[in-house]
Amino acid sequence: MSPDKQDLDAFRREVRAWFEKNRPADPGFLLPQSFMEVGTDEQFYFLRDWQRKVYDAGYLGMAWPKEYGGGGKSQTLQDIATREMVRQKVPFMTNTIGLNWAGPLILNMGSEDQKNAYIKGILNAEDIWCQGFSEPDNGSDLGNAQLRAEPDGKEFVLNGSKIWTSLGKHAKYMILLARTNLAATNKYEGLSFFLIPMKIAGIDVVPIRKLTGEFGFNQTFFADARISESCLIGQEGGGWQVAMATLAFERGAVGGQAGGHSMMSKEVSEVVRLARAAQRNGHPAIEDPVIRDRLVQLIMEERSLALNSARARIKPLVAERPGSIDMSSKLAGSEYQRRLNQFALSLQGANAAYYVGDKNAYERGQWQRSYFNSFSATIGGGTSEIQHNIIGERVLGLPKS
């Protein structure tokens, strides 16, 4: 039974009050803006404790089944709680890969044992998950993944490497796409999908320094690492279908996620504020006609994202090209963030050249840093170019490239 409006309003007030009261104080160090940027232990433990607190309060996994650790309530309630986290700009839920793609995948097609083993730890952040899809030589061409999982009795033996592994250093488990059959007739059929433990012999995680100068993601090396065949999810040889289902969760094209937000987005109102503070020819930059025109474009673009989601909820207004808005939201949102950040830099005039660490850097250099970090979303999860291909082919029916 779905809750009535009065219940919803009461719930909204309750969540609002809880987050206002319990939002963590500024830790005194720069927090990452997404799960892809968790670099230091102090950042990680801070975020993990915060996620646990939100879960314990009952505001995460609200719609997941009770028997595995979820709240057994309606999705509407979770959506309200998630929306409130975004609105109050509290820190994001760091176990993103578990909450938003591994979790729904396991609930959807995992065995009873897998559900019992994994779901609760995902929600309370006890068990951090990472994703082993990309390889040094195979990124956009995910179907060509070559990491070897060789069947050996009731085990598989892993050899090769995965790269750009976000949260890899802190992860207890990984969702892994690996090649189990070298003789398969096409590249997709040789793949299988596993839920594997990270802390076993033969797996080595090496941090990679990212463009901001900080650490974030990792390379994961596999040398004769042995896993049980019970790690398989889906059929042996059916890994590609499972990977596609996972990506649908990842890009938000399908529902079932635990809820909570996974990144902190910048808003155009912050850039308007910056434009009032910055100077051009002895006047506030916001008086410059060219800058005003750019600001208006960004304001409209930010509204477009919100209005697109509003329109996506009205069936007759998406009947012409169904799925168009859902499939393009990652592309539109991430490219918007990149441009917004870029503009925020240029507004700073000569001071755009400062970086994090200089005492004169505007707002501790956060814009320089967030501009660089905005590429995480235009590259990760399928690059903007790949998104263009997907939308062109699936929404417009254009021939494959």
Place this chain on the structure above:
Amino acid sequence: MWDADQRPVIKFSDEQEQLLGVATNFARDKFPLDRARKRIAASEDLDRSVWEEMVSLGWLGIAIPEEFGGSGLGLAEVVTVVEPLGRHLAGTPLVSTTLVAQAILVAGTPAQKGVWLPKICQGAIAALALVEPHGDWNLKHLTVQARPEGDRLVLSGIKTFVTDALSAELVLVSVALANAQALVLLDKAALGAAVIEREVVIDETRRSYRIKFDGVSVATTNLLQPSLSAAALKQIDEAACLLLSAEMCGGASGVIDTVVDYLKTRKQFGRLIGSYQALKHPVVDALLMLDAARSHLYYAAGIFGDPIEGELAVRMAKALAGDALTFASDRAIQFHGGFGFTYDCDAQLYRRRAIWCEAQHGDAAHQRRKLADMMLDLQT
């Protein structure tokens, strides 16, 4: 405007849903593109039989109250009719007639409303004479004069881009009267003394006229209420932005289909050209621009008339729909290659439509300029 979670809400009524369905089918049946080409070549200004059908569907009275013979809905419902018509490049007097009716609703005297609104519901065509040879989008920049002479007003000066003037039973003219703006209704008889000259315009589905008013005079009772003429001009401007956005969103959707069809059938180097990303990706960008513009359009439709937010929303919709149709139709010409350079290729029809619509009531840059002044000077 916003829900309890502070997300924007698009209001969409059952009537809008019904009308959108009916109009989509109607436009597809009655306005295939070869029909647009026949219209271009036709000698008479308008296809009477299709117009009569639109009238009998009640579309002229959608936003007119029931007491005057309309259906008492709003411009949001008109949008759902105009968008599909725009998709098929229909060039009908529906938009201009609706705008004149809006002005009469805002500033007409009871007598004017009583006479003209029922006639419009029954299919009387009305035309707008706002633009002048200087080409300024500021509707208050008026050189056409009305000079009182007893109980009459004597007009002088020239208006341009008066669409369907020859078929119109009513023309609404903006004039300077004693240094203020005013709006005057001219019926066919009053127009008798005017010199009406056909213009050669870029959108060939339109019939547009230049009117020289020297020597025209009308009774002062033809004046819309002077104290409300500024409000009426504002209503015309905002309603025009809204309906032009609808027309342009429809057009962008139509031209995207046109170019996608070609990209799926034309081969070069042994491959369908749609497989080349240099073509595929810009078409996807056009789709994203359309999606955004269309979301703004229906948001603006739902809150039309709201004091500040309503104006912001229609200007945003106009700016984005203009950019979407401009980009999509420009690329559509290029992506048809040599065929795109021909008169036969439909891409040019959409490009011409885009330029026409951008030239009316302010292009995207003009809208953004207005938006900047509305939004960036509030110290919040």
